Amino acid sequence: MPDLDALLLARIQFAFTVSFHFIFPAFSIGLASYLMVLEGLWLKTGQQRYLDLFKFWLKIFAVAFAMGVVSGIVMSYQFGTNWAVFSDKAGPVIGPLMAYEVLTAFFLEAGFLGVMLFGMKKVGKRLHFAATCMVALGTFISAFWILSVNSWMHTPTGYEIAANGQFLPGPSWWDIVFNPSFPYRLLHTITAAYLTTAFVVGGVGAWHLLKDRTQPHARTMFSMAMWMAALVAPLQIVLGDLHGLNTLEHQPAKVMAMEGHYQSHPDGAPLILFGIPDSEAGTVRYAIEIPKASSLILKHDPDAPLDGLDTIPPEDHPPVGIVFWSFRIMVGIGMAMLALGMWSLFARWRGRLYESKGLHRAALVMAPSGFVAVLAGWITTEVGRQPWTIHGLLRTADSASPLDAPAVATSLAAFVVVYFAVFGAGVWYILRLMADGVQTGESGPSSGVAGPIRAAGITPAAQGMDAGDPREATETER
Amino acid sequence: MIDLPLVWAFLIAFSVFMYVVMDGFDLGIGVLFPTFAVGGERDSAMNSIAPVWDGNETWLVLGGGGLFAAFPLAYAIVMPATYPLIIAMLLGLVFRGVAFEFRWRDSAHRGFWDLAFAGGSLVAALSQGMILGALLQGIAVEDRAYAGSWWDWLTPYTLLTGLGTVAGYALLGSTWLVWKLEGAAQDHARRMAVRAAWATIALMGAVSLYNVVLRPEYAERWLSMPDLLWAAPIPFVTGLLAIALLRALAQGREAAPFGCSLGLFLTGMAGLGVTIFPHIVPPSVTIWDAAAPERSQSFMLIGVAITMPLILAYTAWAYWVFRGKVDQDGYH
Numbered sequence: 001m002p003d004l005d006a007l008l009l010a011r012i013q014f015a016f017t018v019s020f021h022f023i024f025p026a027f028s029i030g031l032a033s034y035l036m037v038l039e040g041l042w043l044k045t046g047q048q049r050y051l052d053l054f055k056f057w058l059k060i061f062a063v064a065f066a067m068g069v070v071s072g073i074v075m076s077y078q079f080g081t082n083w084a085v086f087s088d089k090a091g092p093v094i095g096p097l098m099a100y101e102v103l104t105a106f107f108l109e110a111g112f113l114g115v116m117l118f119g120m121k122k123v124g125k126r127l128h129f130a131a132t133c134m135v136a137l138g139t140f141i142s143a144f145w146i147l148s149v150n151s152w153m154h155t156p157t158g159y160e161i162a163a164n165g166q167f168l169p170g171p172s173w174w175d176i177v178f179n180p181s182f183p184y185r186l187l188h189t190i191t192a193a194y195l196t197t198a199f200v201v202g203g204v205g206a207w208h209l210l211k212d213r214t215q216p217h218a219r220t221m222f223s224m225a226m227w228m229a230a231l232v233a234p235l236q237i238v239l240g241d242l243h244g245l246n247t248l249e250h251q252p253a254k255v256m257a258m259e260g261h262y263q264s265h266p267d268g269a270p271l272i273l274f275g276i277p278d279s280e281a282g283t284v285r286y287a288i289e290i291p292k293a294s295s296l297i298l299k300h301d302p303d304a305p306l307d308g309l310d311t312i313p314p315e316d317h318p319p320v321g322i323v324f325w326s327f328r329i330m331v332g333i334g335m336a337m338l339a340l341g342m343w344s345l346f347a348r349w350r351g352r353l354y355e356s357k358g359l360h361r362a363a364l365v366m367a368p369s370g371f372v373a374v375l376a377g378w379i380t381t382e383v384g385r386q387p388w389t390i391h392g393l394l395r396t397a398d399s400a401s402p403l404d405a406p407a408v409a410t411s412l413a414a415f416v417v418v419y420f421a422v423f424g425a426g427v428w429y430i431l432r433l434m435a436d437g438v439q440t441g442e443s444g445p446s447s448g449v450a451g452p453i454r455a456a457g458i459t460p461a462a463q464g465m466d467a468g469d470p471r472e473a474t475e476t477e478r
Numbered sequence: 479m480i481d482l483p484l485v486w487a488f489l490i491a492f493s494v495f496m497y498v499v500m501d502g503f504d505l506g507i508g509v510l511f512p513t514f515a516v517g518g519e520r521d522s523a524m525n526s527i528a529p530v531w532d533g534n535e536t537w538l539v540l541g542g543g544g545l546f547a548a549f550p551l552a553y554a555i556v557m558p559a560t561y562p563l564i565i566a567m568l569l570g571l572v573f574r575g576v577a578f579e580f581r582w583r584d585s586a587h588r589g590f591w592d593l594a595f596a597g598g599s600l601v602a603a604l605s606q607g608m609i610l611g612a613l614l615q616g617i618a619v620e621d622r623a624y625a626g627s628w629w630d631w632l633t634p635y636t637l638l639t640g641l642g643t644v645a646g647y648a649l650l651g652s653t654w655l656v657w658k659l660e661g662a663a664q665d666h667a668r669r670m671a672v673r674a675a676w677a678t679i680a681l682m683g684a685v686s687l688y689n690v691v692l693r694p695e696y697a698e699r700w701l702s703m704p705d706l707l708w709a710a711p712i713p714f715v716t717g718l719l720a721i722a723l724l725r726a727l728a729q730g731r732e733a734a735p736f737g738c739s740l741g742l743f744l745t746g747m748a749g750l751g752v753t754i755f756p757h758i759v760p761p762s763v764t765i766w767d768a769a770a771p772e773r774s775q776s777f778m779l780i781g782v783a784i785t786m787p788l789i790l791a792y793t794a795w796a797y798w799v800f801r802g803k804v805d806q807d808g809y810h
Contacts, residue, residue, distance in 0.1 A: 063579045066532075066578060066579045069535070071572070072539075073538065073571060076539050076542050077564055079557075080553045080556070080557030080558070081564050082558075084554035084555070084623065085554065085623070087550055087553055087557075088550050088554035091554070092547075092770040095543070095774065096547045096774050096778045098547060099540070099547040102539050102543045102544075103781050103786070107533065107536050107785075110532040110533040110536045111793050111796050113532055113533075114530055114533065114796050114799075114800065115796055115799055117528075123799055168771050168774075173777055402624060403628065404628055410562075411562075411565045422573065426579075426580065429584060433583070
């Protein structure tokens with residue numbers, strides 16, 4: 001067993017690299033679907049604005065996707081480098097699911113990405129649209145498998161334990177893939193990715209509306225994004241509630257930490273809105289509570305008894321403070337998203353969707369909120385699972401590789417420096433593309449004539465169009 | 479009854495081979511990138527692989543993921559044993575991968591991202607070669623875990639395999655560019671290919687000879703009957719391919735040098751297979767020791783049987799879409 005410092009460093013490294021990684025798929029899952037919708041609308045209606053928007057978001061997608069790919073490869077190897085005991089023990093069960101992710105998702109995305117980015121003139125509209133659909137499908141299938149793996153670690157089912165301590169698959173793979181928390185986690189996460197993307201798209205639309213509220217592309221983006229906010233934010237809150245109830249059933253200690261319930265409440269547990277958890281004393285200080293509301297939410301009965309962490313052995317407690325706060329950040333943002341969605345509906349009804357500067361400013365501020373919510377939600381579920389890697393069966397402390405602390409410290413430092421530098425640059429490029437805005441009048445693949453026609457007042461394309469990038473060239477050549 | 483671990487050993491070897499030759503030419507272009515002229519030559523070289531590099535790199539994930547799934551014990555031993563190399567490779571691939579996009583997005587810093595592309599490719603190639611060397615020279619194992627120190631991987635032998643891999647990737651990259659480019663850039667690629675060919679041949683020979691003295695069981699596999707009978711053709715064919723490669727380059731052929739380079743990698747892989755088999759982690763862990771249970775391996779085999787023909791088909795289609803010569807404005 002590795003020493004404690006090496007274990008802690010390995011945990012920090014995993015948390016750091018997976019958090020950074022997760023930002024990109026959380027965006028590209030939604031964006032791939034959005035691109036599919038935009039290209040589909042263009043094919044169906046023939047309207048130039050959809051093609052313009054498609055090409056605009058495609059450039060951003062390419063940068064985000066590249067960062068997702070390279071940070072994802074790190075994850076696929078980090079199981080072995082830093083969590084070798086876990087890999088050896090769990091490999092027979094979760095390894096095949098990850099292999100299916102590669103076979104059914106990664107190859108699909110990567111194989112069709114080249115055509116999606118560079119091939120519109122070569123393959124024509126319809127095949128190109130098919131490639132876009134395949135990339136979008138790939139992002140979804142990828143989420144399916146990796147969330148199945150993750151869910152199995154939370155709610156393991158369908159396994160047997162061998163004499164050498166390995167987890168082996170039982171007779172039914174269905175029981176492993178569709179473990180109890182998987183459907184909830186999958187829906188909650190996919191919906192979160194869609195919302196995250198919608199708020200980014202809405203924020204970019206709002207930014208350009210604030211500069212020019214007649215800008216047609218900004219109007220289209222903003223309207224589409226606000227429909228998503230209004231329709232999907234409430235759905236997400238329902239899904240989150242269902243996921244929470246599932247967690248209460250299978251990982252009650254996590255819900256106790258989320259709720260700040262150190263003590264059991266035999267006749268109705270209060271909902272602690274805010275407070276400062278003190279795990280030493282086993283109490284939430286300065287708590288603002290709604291009596292019996294927690295029992296009402298979790299048990300649909302205000303007087304239902306709810307167990308607290310006092311029923312769980314101390315060595316099995318998750319870190320309450322982190323989970324308590326990350327959960328509140330996630331829920332708070334979810335509520336703010338719902339509020340913005342409702343506001344947009346009201347503005348739309350009053351015919352002021354493109355006029356209300358207050359709404360546009362709020363949407364701009366909320367643009368990155370999805371990322372914060374997704375990370376906060378992820379921290380809630382992952383930290384809430386501690387001290388286990390496979391819930392109830394394999395402890396985190398027993399999962400790590402036999403590495404020396406200096407080795408892990410060095411790699412962690414390298415990851416921190418490289419990720420901030422490289423992905424910082426990438427995020428900066430994305431922001432710059434977003435600020436440049438949509439290039440109008442880009443010719444479609446089969447129009448055959450004419451270079452770009454630019455409307456007056458639009459930023460010239462030159463800034464984002466360096467000679468040499470074949471994607472840009474397709475619009476001007478011939 | 480099928481010997482599933484044997485089937486999976488071949489499948490992992492196939493993934494590794496696909497990765498090595500496909501990302502090999504991407505990484506090789508990265509290694510040679512600084513020798514190409516700023517502007518048209520570099521843009522053309524980059525454009526020749528921009529549509530396919532991501533698919534090529536996916537074979538690395540299949541190799542790693544497949545190892546995790548089919549031989550979890552091997553994965554759990556090799557990764558910690560080569561920890562600094564794996565981390566260096568991953569960080570190299572980060573720089574290499576983002577450079578494809580970033581160099582177009584930031585013309586003011588294009589020189590920096592070109593350097594990141596070249597440096598990342600070099601580090602990744604060198605690390606991969608050294609990981610191979612570290613595996614071949616043997617890994618200390620006790621009680622299902624790596625039992626060596628975290629510098630065991632650094633030896634003259636691993637440096638040799640690292641350099642050999644860099645040279646081999648440079649050969650793949652330069653011959654790919656001979657095929658894909660025209661004019662001055664193609665001439666430059668051809669000159670580089672000749673140098674890389676000599677370096678690859680020399681280093682392949684050196685590694686092969688070193689292998690015979692590296693471990694006694696390797697010498698036995700190569701030098702005793704009956705193994706010798708099916709091992710002997712490998713160096714013979716390798717020699718023929720090397721001659722054909724040099725002739726094709728001298729004659730100014732376009733596609734043949736790349737084909738011969740692929741052939742060299744195939745015989746190189748076959749040679750490594752003879753050396754290491756039946757171990758997956760020499761000297762103590764065989765493919766059967768490390769294998770996941772039958773249920774895991776057969777479940778995945780179904781997936782491979784269904785998806786692999788499709789993967790190969792649409793990958794081939796993507797290459798077909800981007801066939802022919804390329805220049806600084808992309809594919810024609």
